[in-house]
Amino acid sequence: MYLVILRSAVLFISSILVILAALGILRFRDDVKRVLYARIHILGIADVACILALLALGEPLLAATYFILAPFVSHAIANAHHYGEGD
Amino acid sequence: MDILIIAEYTLLAALAVFSIAAVRIATRRSIGMGLVGISGLSIAIATILILINRMYGIGFCRDIAYALVLLGPVGTIAFARVLRG
Numbered sequence: 001m002y003l004v005i006l007r008s009a010v011l012f013i014s015s016i017l018v019i020l021a022a023l024g025i026l027r028f029r030d031d032v033k034r035v036l037y038a039r040i041h042i043l044g045i046a047d048v049a050c051i052l053a054l055l056a057l058g059e060p061l062l063a064a065t066y067f068i069l070a071p072f073v074s075h076a077i078a079n080a081h082h083y084g085e086g087d
Numbered sequence: 088m089d090i091l092i093i094a095e096y097t098l099l100a101a102l103a104v105f106s107i108a109a110v111r112i113a114t115r116r117s118i119g120m121g122l123v124g125i126s127g128l129s130i131a132i133a134t135i136l137i138l139i140n141r142m143y144g145i146g147f148c149r150d151i152a153y154a155l156v157l158l159g160p161v162g163t164i165a166f167a168r169v170l171r172g
Contacts, residue, residue: 004091011094015101018131022101022108025127036119039112043127046105050134053098057137059149062156066130069160073126076167081119084170 010056017049036081040074092142099138106131118170122163129159 024042028035047070054063106128113124136152139145 004089008090008094011091011098015094015097018098018101018105021127022105025112026108030115036117036123039120039123043123046127047130050102050130053134054137057141059137059152062133062137062153066133066156066160069156070130073160073163076164077119077122077126080122080167080170081117084172085117085119 007056010052014049014053014056017045017052021046021049037078040078044070044074095138095142099135099142102131102135102138106135122167122170126159126163129155129163133159 021042024045025039028038032038047066051063051067051070054060054066109124109127109131111124113121113128115121115124133152133155136148136155140148140152
């Protein structure tokens with residue numbers, strides 16, 4: 001019973017974080033300077049929320065895999081923008 | 088109604104909203120925005136697939152989610168390397 005309540009609470013918290021990330025990622029205008037880094041930052045919130053949800057849903061291997069891969073993705077995008085198409 | 092089912096449906100709705108936001112970001116002008124949007128979309132779809140697997144008992148959704156979580160970041164990193172030059 002306690003485990004069900006705990007899992008439900010984690011899923012509710014993940015839902016709130018995902019909604020906040022969706023609002024945040026759309027909130028910035030495109031003409032703001034270096035807005036891509038802000039959006040990568042907000043994407044980290046959604047990543048952590050999804051990792052928490054995957055853990056609560058009983059998929060620890062999937063959560064661990066994405067926990068390792070997510071920082072590499074964020075760094076690769078920021079690095080490519082800085083050296084490739086940066087303003 | 089069980090509180091766990093309510094929590095799962097709430098997360099499903101939140102992830103649907105986030106997916107729409109990610110697609111909207113992915114259609115922006117620069118390539119970096121596209122990478123950000125697709126990266127967010129891939130993890131959102133993977134979590135939705137795991138939720139569908141648990142709620143409806145569809146087994147192959149789990150396999151697709153594993154493939155998406157492994158191949159999505161790899162594709163994003165590869166494209167970012169190409170973009171960097």
